[in-house]
Amino acid sequence: MGQQEKVSTSLASAVSEDISASLAGVDAELDRRYPGDPGTRQPVHTVYVPGNLFDAGTIRSWGDQALASLDEHAPDAATFAAVLGLSDELAEDVYGRVRAKLEREPIEDLRVDFEDGYAGTDEDHDAARAARIITEACADLTAAPYMGIRMKCMESAVRDRGIRTTDVFLTGLMEHGGLPDGLVLTLPKVTYPEQVTAFVRLLEAFEKAHGLDAGRLGFEIQIETSQAILAADGTATVARMIDAAEGRATGLHYGTFDYSACLGVSAAYQASDHPAADHAKAIMQVAAAGTGVRVSDGSTNVLPVGPTAHVHEAWKLHYGLTRRALARAYYQGWDMHPGHIPTRYAAVFAFYREGFQAAAKRLSAYANHAGGDVMDEPATAKALSSYLLRGIDCGALDTAEVDALTGLTRADLDRFAAPRRGDLTATAQ
Numbered sequence: 001m002g003q004q005e006k007v008s009t010s011l012a013s014a015v016s017e018d019i020s021a022s023l024a025g026v027d028a029e030l031d032r033r034y035p036g037d038p039g040t041r042q043p044v045h046t047v048y049v050p051g052n053l054f055d056a057g058t059i060r061s062w063g064d065q066a067l068a069s070l071d072e073h074a075p076d077a078a079t080f081a082a083v084l085g086l087s088d089e090l091a092e093d094v095y096g097r098v099r100a101k102l103e104r105e106p107i108e109d110l111r112v113d114f115e116d117g118y119a120g121t122d123e124d125h126d127a128a129r130a131a132r133i134i135t136e137a138c139a140d141l142t143a144a145p146y147m148g149i150r151m152k153c154m155e156s157a158v159r160d161r162g163i164r165t166t167d168v169f170l171t172g173l174m175e176h177g178g179l180p181d182g183l184v185l186t187l188p189k190v191t192y193p194e195q196v197t198a199f200v201r202l203l204e205a206f207e208k209a210h211g212l213d214a215g216r217l218g219f220e221i222q223i224e225t226s227q228a229i230l231a232a233d234g235t236a237t238v239a240r241m242i243d244a245a246e247g248r249a250t251g252l253h254y255g256t257f258d259y260s261a262c263l264g265v266s267a268a269y270q271a272s273d274h275p276a277a278d279h280a281k282a283i284m285q286v287a288a289a290g291t292g293v294r295v296s297d298g299s300t301n302v303l304p305v306g307p308t309a310h311v312h313e314a315w316k317l318h319y320g321l322t323r324r325a326l327a328r329a330y331y332q333g334w335d336m337h338p339g340h341i342p343t344r345y346a347a348v349f350a351f352y353r354e355g356f357q358a359a360a361k362r363l364s365a366y367a368n369h370a371g372g373d374v375m376d377e378p379a380t381a382k383a384l385s386s387y388l389l390r391g392i393d394c395g396a397l398d399t400a401e402v403d404a405l406t407g408l409t410r411a412d413l414d415r416f417a418a419p420r421r422g423d424l425t426a427t428a429q
């Protein structure tokens with residue numbers, strides 16, 4: 001053994017203590033503002049169903065319609081793969097997983113819509129009915145993992161109606177047994193942080209009225225106006241909105257068509273891959289990074305209906321947009337029609353199946369301190385684990401195959417995916 005080096009220092013311990021004391025406020029701010037991802041499942045999509053049309057059979061009906069669309073326009077794996085450009089290696093696996101998903105869990109996140117899509121004549125009745133149906137679905141295990149409502153916005157013309165619908169719906173849930181675990185509320189057309197603050201006050205009042213824990217009710221913020229991205233003073237409004245939510249914001253959802261129209265983009269070019277959309281989502285993504293608030297892409301309004309040729313073109317478009325979003329770390333989007341669901345899951349499953357083996361081997365090598373052709377950092381191990389966990393959660397990957405290839409349990413993956421702040425190196429030890 002070599003000679004042990006003498007270790008000397010020049011500074012008194014008081015120097016370190018003084019520096020730590022001076023940064024105590026920053027440490028507290030980091031913990032408050034950037035707690036990191038919550039580590040819960042993020043749905044791959046959100047389906048919006050008008051409140052006047054939503055009923056107990058909606059979820060199963062969407063699954064059945066999606067399966068019927070496959071039966072008619074892509075009755076086998078080879079046809080489906082040819083439409084989407086899937087490799088021969090993935091074709092059978094992806095097609096089989098898509099069909100199984102449509103039978104088992106066709107919708108991961110459902111929002112009963114009382115905003116743009118609502119055309120009912122008795123909103124009170126429809127909101128109360130939605131609360132009852134969701135409660136019953138949770139009880140008989142037919143609910144989507146996440147369900148809730150989109151109320152009207154906080155602008156003056158519809159504010160009272162939005163507040164009342166929120167109250168009716170939440171009160172109905174409480175009367176039928178309480179708030180379900182997968183409850184999600186979506187606040188649309190937010191332009192000013194003060195509108196977020198107002199919604200926070202509304203939820204606080206409801207919690208106090210029912211003796212709920214403070215902060216029990218969270219909500220998503222929809223970004224549908226240019227002012228939600230850039231304020232008049234040049235600041236990023238969306239970042240201020242997250243702060244105004246006081247820890248209740250769970251997601252930022254991009255509204256493709258309202259936002260595009262706000263900027264004057266003509267109807268023919270309103271799409272989630274327009275440069276204006278990329279700019280808005282990039283700002284959303286940076287503002288949300290580290291906060292625990294997740295970002296969702298928008299939708300396409302090109303519906304896969306009609307003749308097979310048109311359905312195939314619509315499927316290609318939707319598949320391509322979904323793959324594009326996934327590559328840009330937008331892991332969630334909106335689906336407007338049952339015919340979109342097959343290509344949503346095909347895109348998601350192909351995304352995770354294609355990269356599964358490489359990601360698993362890299363994470364295994366990192367966890368076991370083994371050599372390889374890529375030198376990964378702890379932050380990359382976090383990204384690799386998150387990738388595998390998302391694949392498992394949506395059904396693209398099986399827990400057993402991930403365990404077999406990585407040698408890691410689900411608990412191990414969770415640990416790599418969500419290290420404590422300032423403790424990234426702990427996962428490498």
